[in-house]
Amino acid sequence: MHNRRDFLKRFAFLGAAAALPFHNLLAENALTPKPIGTGLFKVSYDQEIFQKRPTRKITIPDAGEFKVLKGDFHIHTLFSDGQVMPKDRVAEAVDNGLDVISITDHIEYHPNLGGTALKFAENNDDHNRSYNLAKPEADKSKLILVRGAEITKSEWHFNALFVNDINPIAAVVDDWEKMLAVSVEQGGYIHWNHPNWIDRTPDKAPFGLKQGEPMRFFNEIDAVHKRGHLHGIEVFNGVSFYPIALDWCNERDLATHANSDIHQSEWNTYGSQNPLRPMTLIFAKDRSYESVREAFFAKRIVGWAANMILGRQPWVEKLFRASVEIKKSATGLTLQNLSDISCLIEAGGKSSELAAQGTLAIDSTQKLTVSNWFVGMNKPLEVVL
Numbered sequence: 001m002h003n004r005r006d007f008l009k010r011f012a013f014l015g016a017a018a019a020l021p022f023h024n025l026l027a028e029n030a031l032t033p034k035p036i037g038t039g040l041f042k043v044s045y046d047q048e049i050f051q052k053r054p055t056r057k058i059t060i061p062d063a064g065e066f067k068v069l070k071g072d073f074h075i076h077t078l079f080s081d082g083q084v085m086p087k088d089r090v091a092e093a094v095d096n097g098l099d100v101i102s103i104t105d106h107i108e109y110h111p112n113l114g115g116t117a118l119k120f121a122e123n124n125d126d127h128n129r130s131y132n133l134a135k136p137e138a139d140k141s142k143l144i145l146v147r148g149a150e151i152t153k154s155e156w157h158f159n160a161l162f163v164n165d166i167n168p169i170a171a172v173v174d175d176w177e178k179m180l181a182v183s184v185e186q187g188g189y190i191h192w193n194h195p196n197w198i199d200r201t202p203d204k205a206p207f208g209l210k211q212g213e214p215m216r217f218f219n220e221i222d223a224v225h226k227r228g229h230l231h232g233i234e235v236f237n238g239v240s241f242y243p244i245a246l247d248w249c250n251e252r253d254l255a256t257h258a259n260s261d262i263h264q265s266e267w268n269t270y271g272s273q274n275p276l277r278p279m280t281l282i283f284a285k286d287r288s289y290e291s292v293r294e295a296f297f298a299k300r301i302v303g304w305a306a307n308m309i310l311g312r313q314p315w316v317e318k319l320f321r322a323s324v325e326i327k328k329s330a331t332g333l334t335l336q337n338l339s340d341i342s343c344l345i346e347a348g349g350k351s352s353e354l355a356a357q358g359t360l361a362i363d364s365t366q367k368l369t370v371s372n373w374f375v376g377m378n379k380p381l382e383v384v385l
Contacts, residue, residue, distance in 0.1 A: 063283055074259035217248050282301050345370060346371050
């Protein structure tokens with residue numbers, strides 16, 4: 001009898017663990033099987049042991065008059081080719097410590113809901129549905145939600161953000177340049193997604209670069225930019241970094257983005273609260289939708305991904321000076337990191353890590369190089385002291 005009871009305890013534990021694979025706080029003594037008939041057991045959980053993981057807190061000091069907000073502006077749900085519901089994207093963003101997101105489902109492509117072309121299942125073609133489903137959850141969580149969509153009817157993909165209504169954009173789906181124009185007419189902001197996009201269906205119309213073809217700023221993209229229909233570029237997408245795109249942004253006065261382009265769940269893509277997960281940092285006057293939008297058009301944004309800061313010189317340096325306090329001493333300099341962003345410091349021929357919230361002592365110097373903060377292709381940030 002004793003052996004049977006031990007077996008049932010272990011069975012109940014393993015079954016519960018299989019049902020909840022993402023929690024590692026369970027302990028065998030937290031479960032108390034209670035037989036209620038043959039082969040059926042209820043399991044109770046000790047609330048003191050089984051607790052929700054705390055929400056991630058990301059510390060970045062204000063940069064002068066600006067608050068530094070954290071966001072992701074390339075996210076998919078079941079309403080295009082993602083694998084989770086819109087409200088789950090809100091929960092993931094809150095868990096990751098983000099302040100603002102945009103769900104950017106494809107306008108042209110809805111494989112997960114039985115749709116073809118522009119139509120969802122049951123002929124429901126309201127392209128605002130993912131936003132409308134997520135908005136109440138975002139409001140409850142005080143997460144800023146930006147209405148957006150991905151335009152994919154071309155050799156290039158774009159995200160249209162801060163638009164008022166996605167359906168008029170979808171109404172001109174046969175002309176991708178007109179889709180961009182309608183987005184901009186609504187006050188929308190456009191960024192070019194993953195500029196390394198490779199042709200994945202060579203037997204059909206081309207989409208992006210051919211295999212082995214070098215990245216370049218296409219003539220068609222240049223024409224869009226000259227019409228005022230391009231405001232930024234993803235310099236980091238998912239797990240991919242495009243150094244040359246930093247130079248494009250510098251040369252053409254475009255903003256730099258780092259986004260996830262997430263399709264699967266957060267857990268299946270990056271794991272739980274992964275500090276290397278890409279996000280866009282926004283220098284906003286306050287924590288509001290209006291301030292985020294204003295910052296985008298003023299191009300006060302930088303990317304943070306894979307332990308790198310990626311952006312244009314003025315804003316990357318402003319972020320560094322806000323994040324790192326430098327004090328002189330008789331023996332050299334002491335650097336105090338006030339943020340959760342790590343820095344690789346090169347000075348005097350030495351390279352050292354200034355960890356998140358950490359302290360680093362170095363010899364006196366007139367200039368620092370922050371070798372994991374980039375302001376151009378192969379161009380790390382240099383800070384004159």
